Amino acid sequence: MMVSTITPSRIQSPVLRRIADAFFREVSPFLLHLGMFVPTIIGQCTVEQKAYWLPRALRMEIIGTYAQTELGHGTFIRGLETTATYDENTEEFVLHSPTLSSYKWWAGGMGKTVNHSIVVAQLYTKGECHGPHTFIVQIRDLDSHMPLKGLKVGDIGPRLGFQTADNGFLGFDNYRIPRENLMMKNAEVLKDGTYVKIARHGKLTYGTMVFVRVMLVSEMAFNLAKAVTIAVRYSAVRRQSQPKPNEPEPQVLEYLTQQHKLFISISTAHAFQLTSAWLWTTFTAVLADMRDGNTDTLPELHALSSCLKAICTSDCSAFIEQCRFACGGHGYMISSNLPSLYGFTTATRTYEGDYTVLLLQTARFLVKMWEQVEQGNAVTPTLEYLTRHQNKEIWDESPEGIIRAFESVSAGKVKGCVASLRKHMKDGLDYEDAWQLTTVQLVAAAEAHCRAILSRVYWTETVRVSAGSSSEVRAVLHQLAALYLLYWATERTGDLLRFTTISESDLVNLQERYEELLRKIRPNAVGLVDAFDLRDETLRSTLGSYDGRVYERLMEEALKSPLNQEPVNQSFHKYIKPLMNKL
Amino acid sequence: MMVSTITPSRIQSPVLRRIADAFFREVSPFLLHLGMFVPTIIGQCTVEQKAYWLPRALRMEIIGTYAQTELGHGTFIRGLETTATYDENTEEFVLHSPTLSSYKWWAGGMGKTVNHSIVVAQLYTKGECHGPHTFIVQIRDLDSHMPLKGLKVGDIGPRLGFQTADNGFLGFDNYRIPRENLMMKNAEVLKDGTYVKIARHGKLTYGTMVFVRVMLVSEMAFNLAKAVTIAVRYSAVRRQSQPKPNEPEPQVLEYLTQQHKLFISISTAHAFQLTSAWLWTTFTAVLADMRDGNTDTLPELHALSSCLKAICTSDCSAFIEQCRFACGGHGYMISSNLPSLYGFTTATRTYEGDYTVLLLQTARFLVKMWEQVEQGNAVTPTLEYLTRHQNKEIWDESPEGIIRAFESVSAGKVKGCVASLRKHMKDGLDYEDAWQLTTVQLVAAAEAHCRAILSRVYWTETVRVSAGSSSEVRAVLHQLAALYLLYWATERTGDLLRFTTISESDLVNLQERYEELLRKIRPNAVGLVDAFDLRDETLRSTLGSYDGRVYERLMEEALKSPLNQEPVNQSFHKYIKPLMNKL
Structure with missing residues (x-):
């Protein structure tokens, strides 16, 4: 069972999460390596594939991310445009971005960090489309880190948050990868191009999705507590x-x-x-x-x-x-x-x-x-309440x-x-x-x-x-x-x-x-907020520290501003002084 | 009448506002010079004071801001701690910040730009406090731009927005200014220290406040339209x-x-x-x-x-x-x-x-x-509806x-x-x-x-x-x-x-x-949104331009990211490569 091996405590325990939060002020560009790349290898690879990729990934010989969303499509996965066409002559898949809107967009760490990525693309064999499938794709040279030929890869530019997460884009110009790089737990392409769907509950892939949502709800509790x-x-x-009058100002x-x-x-x-x-x-x-x-x-x-x-x-x-x-x-x-x-x-x-x-x-x-309920059938426990619905509950x-x-x-x-x-x-x-x-x-x-x-x-x-x-x-x-x-x-x-x-x-x-x-x-x-037991190093807030030194901390942080490192900035001589007396 | 001379069209017409918006991506550090410094000179100075300060300010020989809010007090103006104590021996006011929380905080342009500021401080004469009054205070040398002795001034550090507005702090260490720098339209301090309140509707000062609010409501319309x-x-x-099935994807x-x-x-x-x-x-x-x-x-x-x-x-x-x-x-x-x-x-x-x-x-x-209304008295027009209140309106x-x-x-x-x-x-x-x-x-x-x-x-x-x-x-x-x-x-x-x-x-x-x-x-x-008639230069948005080239612009902007200016960043050699194979 793919998901049973990924428990919250294995991947990211609350304690580890809090320690990480205390050390890093911002999101890590490696976030998706452990958060998506490794779990997808575990979940979607065959035993042989796993034996090959997993140790390399865990030792960080290779660093990966997960590229699904494209410039033009996020929610509607069937609409993804990137293609992976099987070439039985060379036993390779040809990855291609037919349009600008088909460029992969948002993958964390893609910008400048990773050398591999899982890529979701429309699989074609013998002229037939089998829908979106996942592939492992090398992006950069392991030694020089140079992007490989046939790829366009880079950072997508500044964002509201996640500035350090290194979100990137990726485009393919008939880029070839070995047949073995299709993640084949659920579907296989044979050497001659025959497509074989492995009989399995398609619903099993819900697993990762639900797991991520459980984690997100907990993550929301943690951030709101902060x-x-x-x-x-x-x-x-x-x-x-x-x-x-005559009484002190109350605490707000x-x-x-x-x-x-x-x-x-x-x-x-x-x-x-x-x-x-x-x-x-x-x-x-x-x-x-x-x-x-x-x-x-x-x-x-x-x-x-x-x-x-x-x-x-x-x-x-x-x-x-x-x-x-x-x-x-x-x-x-x-x-x-x-x-x-x-x-x-x-x-x-x-x-x-x-x-x-x-x-x-x-x-x-x-x-x-x-x-x-209308048909008098039983419903699932969390919706049992529908059966006792009346127009006006007392x-x-x-x-x-x-x-x-x-x-x-x-x-x-x-x-x-x-x-x-x-x-x-x-x-x-x-x-x-x-x-x-x-x-x-x-x-x-x-x-x-x-x-x-x-x-x-x-x-x-x-x-x-x-x-x-x-x-x-x-x-x-x-x-x-x-x-x-x-x-x-x-x-x-x-x-x-x-x-x-x-x-x-x-x-x-x-x-x-x-x-x-x-x-x-x-x-x-x-x-009650002290009971959340969040250390100052985790809160990282001038306003929220345990000792209540709000104004002192605000001033201490202000003094660190680069603008305050010299009494008069060059901007005065360059811009302000020439402006004075000129009107 | 102080406010009658400041109409929206005089200070900041919608047209000028939009042109400025097209030229500057961010807030100007001079915003409060025309937005608060000049209007307050117009509103709170005597004719003689105005004759002295206004031409200098309009020619930008002096550049000013408005410093009222302190680290410890914003809303509650009576609680401001900065003091201005009159010394009849030298005919000066002594400005002082008795505590850290009394430091002025937030004044736009204060950080590194202005050389003058209006300062709100508790006025003391002959040992008696007369409440908050406004003073014109020189902050920096007009020539060298160095902060003057007796002042602590600087930038307050990064903010959610207004990064370029140069918001600053200001503290006083028994800093002396001439008696004439009290803005004396509504209250005077004579040479001997006698405090003279000028008989005038205290309510007149509501003028600037209401004016600013009218402008803000219009500003909100403008920003929401964008x-x-x-x-x-x-x-x-x-x-x-x-x-x-078989139909194209609809526009969202x-x-x-x-x-x-x-x-x-x-x-x-x-x-x-x-x-x-x-x-x-x-x-x-x-x-x-x-x-x-x-x-x-x-x-x-x-x-x-x-x-x-x-x-x-x-x-x-x-x-x-x-x-x-x-x-x-x-x-x-x-x-x-x-x-x-x-x-x-x-x-x-x-x-x-x-x-x-x-x-x-x-x-x-x-x-x-x-x-x-309960007492059967007449009420103002916008509340006339209270008089026809019944328990349940039909x-x-x-x-x-x-x-x-x-x-x-x-x-x-x-x-x-x-x-x-x-x-x-x-x-x-x-x-x-x-x-x-x-x-x-x-x-x-x-x-x-x-x-x-x-x-x-x-x-x-x-x-x-x-x-x-x-x-x-x-x-x-x-x-x-x-x-x-x-x-x-x-x-x-x-x-x-x-x-x-x-x-x-x-x-x-x-x-x-x-x-x-x-x-x-x-x-x-x-x-309807085209009818707002906002040029691309004002919208400055990859998503909202008139020509609809969304994906092209997103990619063009991405390519400008500093991270994309070299194929491999130094961070790879410095941090990532040493990490690989080490686990």
Whole structure:
């Protein structure tokens, strides 16, 4: 089983990740070597191929990356234009980039670092196209590092983040590689050009994808924990205004609006970490099923991991930005580390599956499950709630009641989508056109489903993992999880009013409970971010260090600016002085 | 009247602004010279002082900035720590920074460019503090540009945006300036140290502030127009997926989800530009009133300009980011110009009045007006809607009906805030504590008020300015304004359900109308962004150029990367080669 050998602890344990984070300020150009090149060799090579490539890669005799996305195509993999045409005379594949838009684009480390790459290209044998396949391709000479003849390779230029990740482009001019460089675990091309598909669950390749998504959800928890640690600590140092004469300026953390901006991020970091662990457990259960030849649970896992990837990356970047806003002007300083955290995190919203595209994939599953329920068939566990859908869920303000309300919202939205689809089809559209015209609502339905899942998992897992804690610790963990439920309930009043019996006075009550909870969490806020246990070397923030020396650090960092290394810069003599008195 | 001499056309006409934008890729370090230094001389100097300083500044014999914010204080101006103590023996002011947190921080151009600055400091005469006052201070030698003795000045280090704006810090070590350098239009210190307050409406200084906010709202329209031009043009070039076999990949602009992400930004750019012009008209009317000695209309203007500044800067940055997301991976390239547009715009959410603080200022006014209405008194025109508030506004789906619904939402939220304030006071809290505990709701109320204003102004002004257009043009402009109303109605279903009689079927209908409007606008989308008439030199985007050569430009820009100037970088020999084969 390909994926069972790649566990998070093998590839990138949380502890190692944190140590790496403390040492390197930026992303490594070798990231995809261990992150994609090696795992793909493990996953897509035959035993013989693995024996050849894996030791070389692990010893870093060869350094690789993964080139799939092209200038003109990312999401739609069938649309990739790079071709790999088999030449039976020489027993080689001829890689070619027929257009500018077919150039590989974005591969990390491709720019100047790697000497090999996995390349995804349309495989042609005997004039027939077999769709995208993966190849191992040498890019540069191992000794001189010069790009090999027939390739155009370089850096794609500056980006919002990942500046040090060395993202590159790669184009082929009838570039030849040996037949053996097709990764042949799932499909083989014989010497005479015969294409042989190996009988295997095509679905197995979902493995790497789901694995990456589990990691991303955990990564989001980690980055959000960093941002909120910085913002909460700064808010405990920063003082502002004088609401009452003759009293000292309060710490900005005392302001309810500040608590409203920040505490949800503490909760969310917990929610994402617990959900990532839960998703991993679900994933390993699905793998076990698959080893037994049962792939029934795979679609549910795919739908889950898709929407969780979309919502967790999106929420995380939005909340990191909210943490930055909460730090006012100083959050705008690079030395706060908040801009870099945002720049790094916002990319995750796009790569490994775009936000909108992934939610629509989940939505396909939701609509399918709705139809199952209509036909009286059983559905998968995470969608069991569809079977108890009624027009208006009875409102109940307990945690379980709020979670059920979110599930009702999701069910109601799925139902609305199905109604819209059928209306458009009644108007004469085919299913795909009706689908297109419903996509705005389908995205909303998938989001609602994901929030229901996150709420249920976070609450259930909190109750479970805190059961053995002291009553004090348990109380605080329950408060955080309750805050998460109340935050999203007050954010989604329209949904609750549409799909539950919640009343105006219930809403007022909800708001009051939310505000009360903010005040209850306030005394523990600094303790809660300290509990994330992130060292200063990991946070790398003038605003968020443990000792609270905010202003001293800001000044120390400012003095390091290259502009400050001489009292008068050459720009004065060159530009400013000639300008003075000339107008 | 100080401000009447500074009209937008005098200081920075839209046309000049666009030309400047085409020439300079980044913010100028001279920005605050014309933007703040000169206007403050005009506004706060006596006639004699003006005669001395203004010609020198306009000829750029001296180059200045404006230093108010300190490391430890931004929003709370009374908390500024820098002192200016009058010494009657030498007839000088002694400027001093008593703490690290009192260092001036952020002043644009201070880092290495200016030789003068306006400095805000606490004025002390005869042992008494008179609060913050403005001084003109020389910072560097006019000839050598060396910082003067007694000052510590430099660049504050890298920032998320404004990298070229040369933001700096400034500290004083008992630094002496002549008595005449106090800007004495509103307050004088006599030779013997007697402090004389000039009788004048303190409120007049609101002028510059409101002026800057009018400009900011217009600036937001301009930047959002840039972002959406880039994203719409790219979406017309980019193709993705194959919803139907054997048909070509559609332009991504065909996807409803893409239209949903982008078209609201076209509408919003129109809304902000019309609102900025309307705010300017309101402003000049208030100025005229004030010249007649009537300051009654000033609080309304202040409340308006506060919430408009907050919401327009916040919406603009959020929508620019949405435009970037809509461009997928390529939106992450610096060469798309979208990251820089965001970096520049997101700063406006903080400077010149933080988002939350400004909304709370508007909220103070809203609560005051609500109390006036309760007492049967008349209220200002933009809050007249409070007088017709009822528990549930009758839902009416016409534009006027939707606008009235938004006004009802605002009124309902203000009412809720007043109820919360009174509840807390009944529980024994004083007004200020009750206020603090209601701030989350107060921010929401001010936001709702602002959205009601934006909706009404945008719709009314659209009807007015399009009255003379052809019926075709008028129809499209009305569509855009209707889209704005429907977008925010579908975004605020919770509010509509709480404060109007809108039903579930009305909501379904609203969503259908919104989606229909997206499809109607689609054929004109490219024409509408072309109509913003932004030249390629202004857009500076690989994705957004008029000729649509997206992939060619991306590659051309990539090839300019310094990393691509040699086939093998030194980093290979220095770091990578020694690493290979060593594991």
